[in-house]
Amino acid sequence: MDADKAIREVIEQMPNFFRLTHKVTIGSGHEHETRVFTQEDIAAHVASTLISKLGDKGCKVVELPTVEMDEYGSRTVRVPISGQAWAYGEVRIDERRDRLVIVDIPSRLPIDDAPSVAAAFLAAHAEARPYRSRWDGGTVQGRQSLVAREQAARST
Secondary structure (H helix, E strand, O other): OOOHHHHHHHHHHHOOOOOEEOOOOOOOOEEEEEEEEHHHHHHHHHHHHHHHHHHHHHOOOOOOOOOOOEEEEEEEEOOOOEEEEOOOOEEEEEEOOOOEEOOOOOOOOOOOHHHHHHHHHHHHHHHHHHOOHHHOOOEEEEEEHHHHHHHHHHHH
């Protein structure tokens, strides 16, 4: 399932997303009271539900490891591999930022290492191809927007 659709479905299925009506038990008349949640309350509600429910829809949320500069000036992600505690595996981004180099990661990988290797690939991809949000006009933090770069190229 598409991650966008999965997130939408999980949020739609959350009970009492914006408000909660409950019966007031102290006092008279069995009155009902509606509570309106703050943005922080809603964020906590979403966070507590979203991660666990996305797995049911075939999507996972992973924390990306840090991309570091190695002693040779290459951008690299270190990956611990079980069974080879003496050395890390690495996913390196080449200097043109269009290819990855896989170093010391065995071709027959222990299944428990698959999430960390997958996260390393995703971290390297995110470093080489920064995310451009449609909500902020397609800009990348700290960089010119794609449109501005194209306009600058045309004017020169």
